[in-house]
Amino acid sequence: MCGSPRVRSRxxxxxxxxxxxxxxVECRVCGFIGIPKGRSSYHDVTDLDEIRVRTSGTVRVGTHETPGREYQMARMAVDILARRDPVDVLVYGAGRSVDNVHIARLDGVDHVAIGDIVRLRDDADFVDVGRPSSGRRFHVVIASEVVEHFREPRADFDTLFSFVASDGLLVCGTNVYGGWRLSKDRYPFFHDHTAYYSPESLLRIATRAGYRIDFRPTGLSRGRKRYVLLSRSERVMSRVACYFGTRTYAPSEARPEPEPGTPRAPRRETS
Structure with missing residues (x-):
């Protein structure tokens, strides 16, 4: 991940x-945990019903009736940006989620696309994320439970970054490793998880690509779940800080609404 030779395998x-x-394979410098596995079985999926989803008793994956986590992530991102002009949103690695339907109804959203490495749906604007963008960029990119499946994290993050506008906001949802005993941590043992990031390893990825980074808790998964917010724009990251100045948790399917009495992030003023 960081290029250091100081790694150990166990x-x-x-x-x-x-x-x-x-x-x-653990890096002793940046703390990244690599979990080598073969080709992802997701490449061979031909039907949505073949995609396994671990919900932990919550409505993580959005249905036509109930918004899921990606909706909450997008709602948060749109509020943070508070743009006067409508935004375009990409749900990166949408899988079975139909949260794009709910996101499209948010105030301030102009268009929503779904991105994946295989095309399993014809009911939405589809973006092939198996290769870097050829020029199409989005103001908001949501990647929920995606980055822990990366086989080549540095290259795969570069592909993900290629879809984000220069003044856009990328929100990734994943567990972040804090140095505890891995044998007691369920996350690295889940099917197809190949990358377990420390804060330092994600900071190095962001810095190398010219991004600023922030981490925010959701209240899920024993406090290890984080939204990782990234942008090239200093103004956008200042808005991230202001948004969470009055909020304890990032919105998720478990905590969908702001805390009582919490104001929305202020709209951007123009001179």
Whole structure:
């Protein structure tokens, strides 16, 4: 991840899943945990019903009836940007979620596209994210439970960044590793998880690509779930700080509404 040769490889058995053992490669400099695995089975999916979803008792994946996590992430991002002109939104790695339908109804949203490495739906504007963008950019890009599946994180993040406008906001949702015992952590043992990021490793990814970065908790997954907010724009990241100046948690399916009495982020003023 960071290019350091100071790495170690070891095998870990889960304390929660007796039949699950993984080999990891751990960087002693940036703290990144790589979990080498073969080609993702997602490339071979031909039907939405083949996509497995772990919901943990919450409505994580949006349905036509109920908005899910990606809707909440997009709602937050649109409020943070508070643009006077309508925004375009990309749901990166949409999978089974139909949150694009709910996002399209938000005030301030002009258009919503869904991006994936395989095309499984014909009911929305589709973007092939299996390769870098050829020029199309979005004000808001949402990547929920995506980056932990990256096989080549540096290259895969570069592809993800290529879809973000220069004054846009990227919101990734993932668990962030804090140095605890991995054998007691369920996250690295989940199916197809190949990258477990420390804050330092994500900071290095962001800095290398010219991005600023912020981390915000959601109240999910024993406090390890984070929204990772990234933008090239100093103004946008200042708005991120102001937005969370009055909020304890980022909105998610478990905490969908701002806390009582919390004002919206102020609209941008023009001279």
């Amino acid at each position: 095998t870990i058995t889960s304390a929660h899943f007796s039949d699950r053992t993984i080999r990891i």
